[in-house]
Amino acid sequence: MSGSHRPSRWWLLSVAAASIATVGLGLVAPVQAAPTLPAPPLDPGAMVAQVGPAVVNIDTQMNYQSAVGAGTGIVLDPSGVVLTNNHVIAGATGLTAVSVGNGQSYDVDVLGFDRSHDVAVLQLRGASGLPAANIGTSSRVAVGDPVVAMGNSGGHGGTPTAVPGRVVALNQTVSAADELTGTTETLNNMIKADTPIRPGDSGGPMVNAAGQVIGMNTAASDNYKFAQPGGEGYAIPIDQAMAIAGQIRAGISSSTVHIGETAFMGVGVVDDNGGARVATVLADTPAAGTGIAKDDVITSINGRPVNSATDLTDVLDQCHPGDVVTLTWRSPANGEHSATVTLVPGPVG
Incomplete structure (x- = not known):
């Protein structure tokens, strides 16, 4: 019987001795950190209720191509200044936008665009008092962050569709070709998320848990094609998009920015x-x-x-x-x- 208890007794003594030695040397025993649990996914419905009123659905008429198109925009100012992708409006001979916030339709003027970064700024004629988006920063976006991407998926209009997901990569490069103009562009520093966005979502907001816009969705469409490693779930960092939008709003043209x-x-x-x-x-x-x-x-x-x-x-x-x-x-x-x-x-x- 005594033999069966001896290993347990020596094990206890060895632990006690190690603890005494550690305390005596003034050292702190390492503590195993609890694993960090990922933030829960966001509720798409709650995000739409919070951010949706600051979204507009964009419809384009392209008479020279005998075609129509659709996309999304983000209201930057109550006076109707709207941020969207350039490829949403490229080739348009007529533009209208419907505010999700008030349901009103507006004719649209293009203040300017930057084709190489796929950014455009619009002005809704006669708009006032529109809900403006809460613009966050993309500088603090991290892999694993939960996000919701929303937009005018499929060009159906009405309340934005919204899909939850997580950021899976940063600083991504995507090549895109615009079949209407024959041009090709390379978009850099893109946020990649596992949000399955679709044509029509382009120009819509990608938002974080606080309902802040941290990116602008850029999706492939019938005329705007991604090359490998392209696909869905890419967003232009909002800091980059807002810097270009500020230049356009100031009326400052450059080698990439066209005004008017x-x-x-x-x-x-x-x-x-x-x-x-x-x-x-x-x-x-x-x-x-x-x-x-x-x-x-x-x-x-x-x-x-x-x-x-x-x-x-x-x-x-x-x-x-x-x-x-x-x-x-x-x-x-x-x-x-x-x-x-x-x-x-x-x-x-």
């Missing part, structure tokens, strides 16, 4: 070796009077080489209606041509 009406020439282009190949020439536009035709390749504008569809768009983004530009192109049958073109107001972005 969009200059329009009337050609649709796609990438071609050494230039931008004309896919279509729209009737009754400045380009139609030059003789340029389908499959011609634009090689320069105002003496600046055009090596891609994006190059052409970048040059036109620095122009305004009424500007006169010199267009040079190469015809498969008739060689080099040049003509001056007076730009006119045209589709947005």
Whole structure:
């Protein structure tokens, strides 16, 4: 019997001795930290009730493409200043927005856009007293944070749809191609969340547990395609979007920011070796009077080489209606041509 108790007795003595030695040396025994439990997921309904009134549903008419589109916007100011994605309004010949807060429909003016960062700022005509979003900061967003992404999913209008999830990565890079303009852009510093956002959600808010907007949703759509590793669940950090919005609201143009009406020439282009190949020439536009035709390749504008569809768009983004530009192109049958073109107001972005 005594043999069966001895191991237990020596084990107790060894623990006691270790404790005495630790205290005697003035050391603190390590304490095992309790594991940190993840924050619970957010309630989408509660977030919609809190943030939804500061959302607008955007409808676009694209007469040159015989198409319509839909997206979302975030109200920044009670006077109707709205933040959205540039690709939501790109190619639009007409824009309307419906406030979720008051149900009223507004015609829309575009204050400006930054195509390369996919940001645009709108003004709702005649708006006043609209609920404005609580803008947070993206600087403190961390992987694992619970979020809710909301927007005009599927273009159905009405109360925003909302999907809960968590931030799964930061500082992500996504390549996107706009089939309406033929341009390609690379979006950097994106927030990635496991929120399955859909076309129509673009421009909507991604919010944190406090109901603060920490990102602007950017989703692929019929005309706006993500390349790998693209997909759904990406948001532009709100600090980045708000910095660009502030520049636009101040009327400060730059190499990437266009202020005011969009200059329009009337050609649709796609990438071609050494230039931008004309896919279509729209009737009754400045380009139609030059003789340029389908499959011609634009090689320069105002003496600046055009090596891609994006190059052409970048040059036109620095122009305004009424500007006169010199267009040079190469015809498969008739060689080099040049003509001056007076730009006119045209589709947005």
